[in-house]
Amino acid sequence: MPNLEESYDIVVVGAGHAGCEAALAAARLGLETIMFTVSVDSIALMPCNPNIGGSSKGHLVRELDALGGEMGKNIDKTFIQSKMLNESKGPAVHSLRAQADKQNYSREMRNTLENTDHLTIRQAEVSDIIVENGVLTGVKTFSGAVYHCKAAVLATGTYLKARCIYGDVSNATGPNGLQAANYLTESLKAHGIEMYRFKTGTPARVDKRSIDFSKMEEQFGDKKIVPFSFSTDPETIQKEQVSCWLTYTSEKTHEIIRANLDRSPLFSGAIEGTGPRYCPSIEDKVVKFPDKNRHQVFVEPEGLYTNEMYLGGMSSSLPEDVQHAMYRTVPGLEHVKIVRNAYAIEYDCINSRQLNATLEFKAISGLFSGGQFNGSSGYEEAAVQGFMAGVNASMKVLGRDSFVLDRSQAYIGVLIDDLVTKESHEPYRMMTSRAEYRLLLRQDNADLRLMGIGHEMGLVTDEQYEKLLKKEAAIDAEIKRLEATNIGASREVQDFLERNGSTILKTGTTLAELIRRPELNYVMLTELDPKRPELPTDVIEQVDINIKYDGYIRRQKQQVAQYKKLENKKLDANFDYSSVKSLRKEAAQKLDLYRPMSIGQASRISGVSPADISVLLVHLEQLRYQNRMEKDSIPDSEPEPERKTERLASSRETEEVTGKEVSDDCRI
Template sequence: MANSKKYDVIVVGGGHAGCEAAYATAKMGLKTLLVTLSVETIALMPCNPSIGGSAKSHLVFEIDALGGLMGKIADKTAIQKRILNQGKGPAVHALRAQVNRFKYSRRMISFLEGVHNLAIVQGEVTALHVNNQTIKGIVLNTGLTYKAKSVILTTGTYLRSKVIIGDFEKNIGPNEITSTFELSENLHNLGFNTMRFKTGTPPRLDKRTLDYAKLEVQLGDADYYTFSFSENIVENPLPKIPCYLTHTSKETKKIIEKNLHRSPLLSGIIEGVGPRYCPSIEDKTIRFPDKNTHHLFIEPEGEDVNEMYLQGFSTSLPADVQEEMVHSITGLEKAHIMKLAYAIEYDVIHVEDLHLTLESKKIENLYFAGQINGTSGYEEAAAQGLIAGINSGLKLLKKESFILRRSESYIGVLIDDLVTKGTKEPYRMFTARAEYRLLLRQSNSDRRLTEKAYELDLINYAQFIAFKEKIMRINAEVERLKELSISLKNEAVKNLLKEKNSTPLQQGIKGGDLLKRPEIKYMDLERIFPPEVELSYKEKEEVELLIKYEGYIKKQIEQVEKFNKGEKKKIPHDLIDYNQVKGLPREAIDKLNQVKPISVGQASRISGITPADIQVLLIYLEHKRRS
């Protein structure tokens, strides 16, 4: 590699993980190279044209709080926004944005091209250059080589990828981009074991051929709301347009059942493990035989394009069957298919081979992020990319690693689940995976993470001061309402309680206590007792949550304190040999050696590790400490 160009960090892959990783390292002052198969498809959205959704929005808010890009770009390219789960508690409220996926990609490309310390090159990486189990650089299929102190692999679904439609197969990735076979082989030669995963995408329809009279309109309800904490108002927003709801028919079911023998899923053509929580339409038909219809969402891919995405209709059935199925759906009887649905298989690594920093345990300074780690979804990928980028940068700068605990972020839950437990199917984030989700609301992501971002140089001083001022406004308003004395004779309050069918006051009450009534909202008290300083919508939302759920929040904080005791009991791997721990069964020894947990808390979450194993480990660690 004598004539190689030199960089501090090379990021391989221009998807959502790669964009966040490259941006993070560049901001940390490191000379960064982003290598992508196609510059035009950086930040491509090959599947659904949306960002956020249940649990996924928490990741987007956290990415933004840590100085990342996804939320900001989504805000600027949104064509509809909705708040999901509003009938449930605040822990599961989620923002979902339909975006113009073409403009999302173009805005990301334009932004990254202007980032200091960041260069972009188009090319296929065929090999990693490794010396003494340490990464040294990369090799392209053109013969060009690049040296680097650190490499982050974010290859998405392109690693030995294969698109499948019926009995048609082609060795390509999404958007007809080439599949990377040689890099997969190189990883095997370097000692990495891989698994075969599968995902799929629905057909795209021409919006001019739909029968809208038969479709149910779905309008946005949160166009005022942003993912970004630093940009509450979007300048020159895109026009807002509706989505539509329809459903399959009994005829659709008959068509699928008649053609199941032609399904690659059942014929054995598809070998990869698919996402359990996002099954194909033929898989739904098999799993739910008593159900005659399934809801489908028709989502625009942009306000200025004709493509419509048929959410819930992923399939790999042959082209002629897809035509027949689509035309059996209510409102789509004459729909023109612009792009066929397809399944795609690709390689993923065994993610237990990574540290919590997402650095490889096999090769120093080599990091993995995104779907190569077995996850599904843009948001999960972006979150990993950000953390891999941060830790790659910190290690080169000789600073302490950045590891988020599962008690302080959804990103922490995501990475801890992957590295500690592994995954045998495409991993998707759910709120149910987070034990402390009331503390991990999307609305307070900045309160949890922005100070950390400032310490890591991921946000500037002005952004940090704006955040501190926001927190001061929220805290001051919470205290004002708690101290606000409301007289029994206050006529405005009497009228409010009558209007809300709320129990009349029997004595004077504090504003905070009145707000704790389920039927009373912050906006109600604000009209009667306006604050001295105007608050934004998000700030008002947080004030209300902090007061209404004060008791529950305190209880969960106590639970976190207990959890953190296990996380603080570190396991010094340079001083421990699990083979020498008397009383540990062989299965426990093998799993502890594979995962190499950094704490007793993490060890307790390894699949197959029992409370008895943890007790044996604690006794051994105490003995080592005293000796």
């Protein structure tokens, strides 16, 4: 019998956080899109922690929202507690984090997907990719059905050949006991795609009724809730929130773990995959930090309509009996009842260095990849990659320019650049420390940085964009007013300054200069500024930050300008690095393997030194000079430019951008 055959513009494989964003982006751009999932009940599943955002991850969600993604809107509909982290520190590291009602989060996202035009959802397992002459032409399901397409996005998450493990128990299932995808890996390998084996884990879920909260510290949400999405009216989401709780492991907990390490699949060799460095299991913590006599445990609700509680900080793959004994040594959990055991999960993913910055495979035209399948960890990292892969797959089909964010534009740019240029043999996690220009890439200004791009692509509405333009104008006008508003050293002003622990004035100054003082801010100066206009909270926030950190912001913008110099020096995808004299063999091999898009990207590849970049710059300048001679019909007898000067200029240019010392003795 003939098998089913259908045709679509875009195929998305997987319906987790990456798959949802990829499918929505493609469909919203008008392309006929089909999204495959092993179970429609697992759409936007949160198999591990019941929250969205957190340090640096909140930045990703707000950037995604500014570009036209869905995650921020969805968590605004379904959160049960919201908190701005790191408020005692500078604005560069402020980051939103919200507890989600897990079932409601999945339900709302599914509702959005099912009511999006041009989007079809299909429950089926994709087992093969179909490639002809290096070009993807379709996918095939396990049932034999063929779906022809112009581009596809792989967003398989942790499902490929997934195996859930605790103690001696090993089940070939995906997260939460869902069906694994067992066939696609072999098809990918057959087409030359290099695979890794990674692992992650999750803690036990326990019954709320069996917890003694009196022995724990209650953790409240913010009184004034800040939404993730720039399109959400803050007044519409102010509501009563549920509490989370903090407790700690004890020495007894650690004794039980140490006594049973021989039964842990992490240490017995039963688990082959590499786990996330920054989200270790409790066994890992006890072994790696033997001097610590306790570790934090966050007890978090999984939703409003369930008694399941998540034990953040205590993921484990220890045997069932050890888990029961271990958890009951934690204050407040002495009589705890486990609903779901903790487990580790192994899964197949790719070596992400096989991807271009567009998240398209270098070797297979039309095949894109996003999410944990790319070797990253976290819902937020997955979502932004899925969005970028979906957008670029759509741009390819539509014949439009590809979409790449660089490291100076967004945390998304940092994340993807790290994935495609740096060697990593463990799940990648976004952190604020990875972003060189984090003072510019704050979560509060993501709309100002990126919404214009989202509007140009067609994923941000005219109404949203008009609102942004009005916000920008209001910020600029208020900053100019404050810079121009002088106040004298009157008794009223001096009294105000003394009351607020600020140095009194000797001469007059501007309101902007007072805002720049560490102990003062825009809101505090209200009584000295009677002609102040009524402004929205988000405008006030931008005015305050831009004035207070003006010097630092200008300095970082200068650094970005230097960075752009090398980033704008593009490299041909077919450039022959073996032809570059004096380029070290290791560097030539790495450059040939990664195929960087620019000199800037080349400079971030492990094994490529500043001296190698200097050699490349000189070689490119020589090529440019030769091409100019040929174009202008300059006689061959005309002497070349003085090479020593070129070498020194290239060295200085490299040093400016990389911040690394470059020797002039490059042996060109």
